[in-house]
Amino acid sequence: MLSRFSLSGAELTDKLVSVALPVAGLLVFLLAWNLSAQRIETSLGQFPGPAEVWQQGGNLVEEHRAQREKAAAFYERQEKRNAKKLAENPDYVPRQRRYTGKPTFFDQIGTSLVTVMLGFVLAAAIAVPVGIMIGLSQSLYSAINPLIQLLKPVSPLAWLPLVTMVVSATYVSDDPTVPKSFLNSMITVMLCCIWPTIINTAVGVSGVSQDHVNVSRVLRLGPLTHVFKVVLPSALPMVFTGLRLSLGIAWMVLIAAEMLAQNPGLGKFVWDEFQNGSSNSLGRIMVAVIVIGLIGFLLDRGMLLLQRFLSWDNSAALR
Amino acid sequence: MDQPHLIIDHVSMAFDTPKGSFQALDDVHLKINKGEFVSLIGHSGCGKSTVLNIVAGLLEASTGGVVLNGREVREPGPERAVVFQNHSLFPWLTTYQNVELGVKQVFRGRKSRAEMREWIEHNLAMVHMEHALDKRPDEISGGMKQRVGIARALAMQPEVLLMDEPFGALDALTRAHLQDSLMEIHAQLNNTVIMITHDVDEAVLLSDRIVMMTNGPAATIGDVLHVDIERPRDRIALSDDPAYNGYRHDVLEFLYEKQRKVEDLGDRRRAPAASEPPPRVASAG
Numbered sequence: 001m002l003s004r005f006s007l008s009g010a011e012l013t014d015k016l017v018s019v020a021l022p023v024a025g026l027l028v029f030l031l032a033w034n035l036s037a038q039r040i041e042t043s044l045g046q047f048p049g050p051a052e053v054w055q056q057g058g059n060l061v062e063e064h065r066a067q068r069e070k071a072a073a074f075y076e077r078q079e080k081r082n083a084k085k086l087a088e089n090p091d092y093v094p095r096q097r098r099y100t101g102k103p104t105f106f107d108q109i110g111t112s113l114v115t116v117m118l119g120f121v122l123a124a125a126i127a128v129p130v131g132i133m134i135g136l137s138q139s140l141y142s143a144i145n146p147l148i149q150l151l152k153p154v155s156p157l158a159w160l161p162l163v164t165m166v167v168s169a170t171y172v173s174d175d176p177t178v179p180k181s182f183l184n185s186m187i188t189v190m191l192c193c194i195w196p197t198i199i200n201t202a203v204g205v206s207g208v209s210q211d212h213v214n215v216s217r218v219l220r221l222g223p224l225t226h227v228f229k230v231v232l233p234s235a236l237p238m239v240f241t242g243l244r245l246s247l248g249i250a251w252m253v254l255i256a257a258e259m260l261a262q263n264p265g266l267g268k269f270v271w272d273e274f275q276n277g278s279s280n281s282l283g284r285i286m287v288a289v290i291v292i293g294l295i296g297f298l299l300d301r302g303m304l305l306l307q308r309f310l311s312w313d314n315s316a317a318l319r
Numbered sequence: 320m321d322q323p324h325l326i327i328d329h330v331s332m333a334f335d336t337p338k339g340s341f342q343a344l345d346d347v348h349l350k351i352n353k354g355e356f357v358s359l360i361g362h363s364g365c366g367k368s369t370v371l372n373i374v375a376g377l378l379e380a381s382t383g384g385v386v387l388n389g390r391e392v393r394e395p396g397p398e399r400a401v402v403f404q405n406h407s408l409f410p411w412l413t414t415y416q417n418v419e420l421g422v423k424q425v426f427r428g429r430k431s432r433a434e435m436r437e438w439i440e441h442n443l444a445m446v447h448m449e450h451a452l453d454k455r456p457d458e459i460s461g462g463m464k465q466r467v468g469i470a471r472a473l474a475m476q477p478e479v480l481l482m483d484e485p486f487g488a489l490d491a492l493t494r495a496h497l498q499d500s501l502m503e504i505h506a507q508l509n510n511t512v513i514m515i516t517h518d519v520d521e522a523v524l525l526s527d528r529i530v531m532m533t534n535g536p537a538a539t540i541g542d543v544l545h546v547d548i549e550r551p552r553d554r555i556a557l558s559d560d561p562a563y564n565g566y567r568h569d570v571l572e573f574l575y576e577k578q579r580k581v582e583d584l585g586d587r588r589r590a591p592a593a594s595e596p597p598p599r600v601a602s603a604g
Contacts, residue, residue: 212407215403215407
């Protein structure tokens with residue numbers, strides 16, 4: 001029974017190596033970081049090493065907890081006050097005020113995630129149908145492709161002023177449900193991350209095997225059935241490749257967009273810390289950098305899982 | 320005999336290429352009766368597939384046309400089901416779903432859900448694939464895929480079954496199995512079949528008539544051989560049969576003496592289906 005769980009010598013070595021090598025890489029990196037950080041003197045003090053960054057990470061968690069406690073206390077006080085007033089005067093309509101504390105680091109992560117997901121979903125909702133259309137029609141492709149190639153390399157920083165002005169002009173409301181800064185960064189994200197999905201979908205669609213098209217013709221599938229039963233499944237691995245690229249770009253673009261649009265997310269956090277210029281700022285920015293990297297990685301893994309779940313071609317999802 | 324079932328009526332085909340027009344077929348004329356099994360045989364690049372695609376409606380003839388039951392063929396349709404050389408199953412659908420796609424299309428409104436299920440299972444059982452209903456194409460062997468491809472075509476209840484080298488990519492044993500299955504099915508359903516093959520034995524064993532095509536360009540029908548052997552045919556008994564060997568001899572003679580293929584590099588480059596194997600002469604024993 002036990003032999004099933006014990007590993008042979010070779011297996012054990014393989015396992016050890018597969019764990020040891022990444023750990024060794026990380027250790028070497030931390031060491032190099034630490035050594036070089038000690039030599040960099042900035043106007044905000046020494047460049048933060050790993051220990052300093054770890055400590056600032058702890059501080060940010062602590063601040064978040066403190067804010068949450070304050071908020072909980074605020075709501076408790078409000079409830080008590082309302083209950084008291086209600087006891088004195090049964091006709092009293094209790095007023096619920098929202099706590100208006102400063103957003104913590106973790107609130108800002110939340111905002112960033114919502115912004116990037118909305119921008120990305122919007123981009124995908126436009127890009128996949130457009131990709132299918134230009135993939136199916138060679139003339140449409142020839143007409144649109146130059147435009148795509150022209151717009152694809154445009155930096156988010158170039159789009160943002162335009163988006164800001166257009167949103168300001170068109171989104172006029174006394175009681176906006178979503179702040180303009182949020183719309184600005186979301187639309188910028190969408191404009192920047194839409195292209196890889198369009199291109200990859202189009203390539204996937206135009207690469208449908210001629211034999212499969214012939215089967216569809218012999219079966220006399222209608223145009224819609226043809227697209228949904230033959231073209232789309234066949235192009236799905238390429239569509240997912242596009243979506244993964246898009247999501248990666250969306251996350252990268254978002255940080256820049258938030259910095260400029262002042263949308264309360266991770267980008268704004270970095271910018272505020274930079275403007276703040278305390279001796280802790282660089283450490284806190286480093287924490288943000290690591291978190292940004294980690295979230296980007298997790299988003300990509302998430303897409304990969306989705307692809308494995310939805311796509312028939314599992315070999316493509318392994319890469 | 321009244322009007323023939325299927326007429327390939329003086330079909331010629333010219334393709335536009337960058338170097339100008341390429342005459343692939345010249346005046347191919349053939350009448351096929353209902354229930355007849357016809358093989359097309361010829362060297363690579365002689366336009367056999369082009370003939371089949373024109374009958375299928377996937378290509379349109381430059382001149383001439385195809386008439387099925389007195390009506391001209393203008394587009395592909397399930398009454399002329401095609402079995403493709405490389406099975407062409409959809410890899411994202413299971414065996415059952417692959418067959419179902421065609422059945423739903425053909426019998427929509429004519430069969431109930433339960434009847435469709437029964438019909439799909441019946442057709443898969445006919446090609447001995449009832450054990451793999453929920454398998455995806457990448458989970459079954461090449462021979463099994465081709466069986467499913469045949470089941471998909473049969474399940475459309477076609478008037479004419481068109482087979483483009485259906486067993487070309489299979490090993491010899493699997494091929495023999497599938498040939499036997501095909502003979503069984505043909506005896507049972509009496510479909511009209513047009514099959515492209517490179518295999519002389521396959522052609523003689525399965526066919527009522529073997530249509531031998533000349534080399535392209537401007538390929539046409541060189542000769543038609545009536546194979547007058549009683550059915551059911553048994554490959555082992557036939558291997559010693561003088562009549563069977565006589566037919567084999569005739570086909571071989573046509574291919575290697577009258578229409579000897581001179582392979583040169585230029586020829587090979589031009590041939591669209593360069594991957595096609597040369598005609599195969601397997602010994603029957």
